[in-house]
Amino acid sequence: MAIKKISVAGSEEPHKKRYVVVPGETIVSGEDYLPSDGTRRQGVDIVAARYGLAEEAGMVIRVISLTGAFVPRRGNQVIGRVSNITLNGWVIDIDWASNGFLPIDESPHFINKNEMDQFLAIGDMIVAKIMGITARGIDLGFDGPGLGKLEGGFAFKVSSNRTPRVIGREGSMINLIKENTKCDVAVGQNGWIWVYSENMDDMLKARKAVEMITEKPFVEGLTEKMEQWFQETK
Amino acid sequence: MGMGISKNTQEAMKTLLEQGKRFDGRKCVDYRDISVTYNVSNAAEGSARVMMGKTEVIAGVKLTLDKPYPDSPDKGNLMVSGDLLPLASPRYEVGPPKFDAIELPRLVDRSIRESHVIELDKLVVKAGEKVWTVIIDIYPINDDGNLVDAAVCAAIAALRQAKMPGITEAGFPDYKNRTKQGLPLAKEVIPLSVTIFKLGNALFVDPTREEAEAAEVKCNFGLTKQGKKYMVHSTQKTGAKPFTQKELETSAVLIGEKYDELYDKLKKVL
Numbered sequence: 001m002a003i004k005k006i007s008v009a010g011s012e013e014p015h016k017k018r019y020v021v022v023p024g025e026t027i028v029s030g031e032d033y034l035p036s037d038g039t040r041r042q043g044v045d046i047v048a049a050r051y052g053l054a055e056e057a058g059m060v061i062r063v064i065s066l067t068g069a070f071v072p073r074r075g076n077q078v079i080g081r082v083s084n085i086t087l088n089g090w091v092i093d094i095d096w097a098s099n100g101f102l103p104i105d106e107s108p109h110f111i112n113k114n115e116m117d118q119f120l121a122i123g124d125m126i127v128a129k130i131m132g133i134t135a136r137g138i139d140l141g142f143d144g145p146g147l148g149k150l151e152g153g154f155a156f157k158v159s160s161n162r163t164p165r166v167i168g169r170e171g172s173m174i175n176l177i178k179e180n181t182k183c184d185v186a187v188g189q190n191g192w193i194w195v196y197s198e199n200m201d202d203m204l205k206a207r208k209a210v211e212m213i214t215e216k217p218f219v220e221g222l223t224e225k226m227e228q229w230f231q232e233t234k
Numbered sequence: 235m236g237m238g239i240s241k242n243t244q245e246a247m248k249t250l251l252e253q254g255k256r257f258d259g260r261k262c263v264d265y266r267d268i269s270v271t272y273n274v275s276n277a278a279e280g281s282a283r284v285m286m287g288k289t290e291v292i293a294g295v296k297l298t299l300d301k302p303y304p305d306s307p308d309k310g311n312l313m314v315s316g317d318l319l320p321l322a323s324p325r326y327e328v329g330p331p332k333f334d335a336i337e338l339p340r341l342v343d344r345s346i347r348e349s350h351v352i353e354l355d356k357l358v359v360k361a362g363e364k365v366w367t368v369i370i371d372i373y374p375i376n377d378d379g380n381l382v383d384a385a386v387c388a389a390i391a392a393l394r395q396a397k398m399p400g401i402t403e404a405g406f407p408d409y410k411n412r413t414k415q416g417l418p419l420a421k422e423v424i425p426l427s428v429t430i431f432k433l434g435n436a437l438f439v440d441p442t443r444e445e446a447e448a449a450e451v452k453c454n455f456g457l458t459k460q461g462k463k464y465m466v467h468s469t470q471k472t473g474a475k476p477f478t479q480k481e482l483e484t485s486a487v488l489i490g491e492k493y494d495e496l497y498d499k500l501k502k503v504l
Contacts (some may be wrong), residue, residue, distance in 0.1 A: 095237040095324075123241040128412045156257075156444070157237070192237065200250060200347035207257065 007014065018055050021048040027061050038063030070160035070190040072138055076130045079155060079188030082120050090120050092140055095190050100138040102128060125150040127186045138182065150186065153196030156207060160191030162214040165222065171232055172223050180230040181206040238348035239447040247448045251436035262438040263488060265495060270391050280396025280450035284388040290463055293370060295396040298406050299359065300367040305479045308367045310357025316372035316385065323377040341427065341470055342372060342385050345456025348467035349425035352393065356418035379446040385428035387500060393417060394504055405413035424504065425467065426496050428489040429454045437481060439492055451475040456490045464490045
């Protein structure tokens with residue numbers, strides 16, 4: 001079964017339709033194709049290894065997973081919780097099988113090694129970037145805008161596969177939420193979302209909006225629908 | 235694994251609960267919707283699935299013929315076991331049972347046993363030699379908080395639905411030919427469990443998982459209603475923070491109200 005190609009009027013490139021596959025389902029057949037994320041080769045077939053949307057990009061076949069655990073990659077932005085303090089850094093629980101590690105050098109100012117909890121104590125939340133993944137663990141860093149310690153607010157978990165929807169195309173969805181709820185929002189690709197505002201009701205509304213988005217993975221034109229929802233509940 | 239509760243979230247939850255509100259829009263003393271399904275297992279003598287919001291628990295009742303315990307030769311035996319399956323929550327791992335996994339069946343056991351809902355003295359086949367053993371198995375399928383209350387509901391529902399197996403000529407239980415006779419239960423006794431959680435100065439019931447993780451202390455009550463009086467059979471406090479006397483007095487009223495609420499919801503299906 002080949003991916004059905006549909007061309008969109010006005011575009012040179014034929015658009016490829018994404019469609020739902022389940023593990024074990026043959027996506028395409030033939031030596032010309034290469035298996036990528038969420039797929040594997042079985043004889044001449046390329047078979048889905050995860051439940052998700054199959055997509056063809058040139059010769060490369062991949063499956064955008066719709067469920068399952070977060071798998072960290074270099075460059076991911078994650079929200080974590082400080083679970084331990086060691087001699088040269090903080091151990092960060094990022095909701096995965098192995099812990100993240102934030103070295104003391106990542107602190108924005110000088111820190112006395114005897115008073116490391118002055119900056120990050122156990123139970124504090126941070127938003128950080130994955131700098132590298134080694135056999136020892138996952139190295140985190142504050143190298144980028146918007147990264148650092150999270151003060152106040154609260155965090156909650158959604159499915160990590162739905163975080164791209166929460167952000168939206170070029171951040172359209174996240175900006176919509178920020179504007180309408182006057183909340184500061186940080187999205188971790190591990191599925192944790194942090195919201196902050198002076199007003200508790202605004203934070204609750206932001207949470208409700210995010211949960212609505214993540215519960216509707218197949219709806220098209222979600223940004224418009226959310227805009228409408230914000231108008232109705234104003 | 236699963237990420238633990240952060241200080242920020244705990245503080246926000248404390249502020250919210252002290253205002254009498256919760257993340258999901260309920261009030262502090264509101265239970266989620268409860269539903270009961272029977273006959274979820276055909277191998278068990280009685281079984282029930284209880285859904286409390288997203289929390290889902292299956293309880294099964296199995297009957298075997300055993301020797302009685304030496305200290306109670308004229309009584310049947312009761313055993314409650316429970317496992318926290320990794321299926322139920324990212325918090326649970328395979329391996330030796332930890333605190334929560336030991337606590338759950340013990341709390342269920344105590345609320346059922348101490349209410350004397352099962353008339354154990356009627357489960358004797360031959361005194362001192364052969365009695366029925368009632369085994370209640372608790373399987374949490376999804377843990378979204380308040381497993382104990384849901385498990386006690388499931389256990390009592392399964393008990394009330396269970397049918398006695400026959401006895402073969404050789405004296406073994408005949409599971410293929412169940413009798414129509416139910417377990418000897420005290421019909422007017424419905425043991426239920428109500429757990430009161432505390433965070434800051436707020437008391438609340440039926441937490442979701444994040445609320446249960448944020449709670450500083452909890453107190454479980456197993457109770458029944460005799461006529462118009464409530465009877466507390468078992469209590470268990472877990473956590474280091476204390477309850478004040480006033481909070482316990484509030485709880486004493488609250489558990490009665492919550493018992494009635496749960497009973498009303500369950501009475502149609504029990």
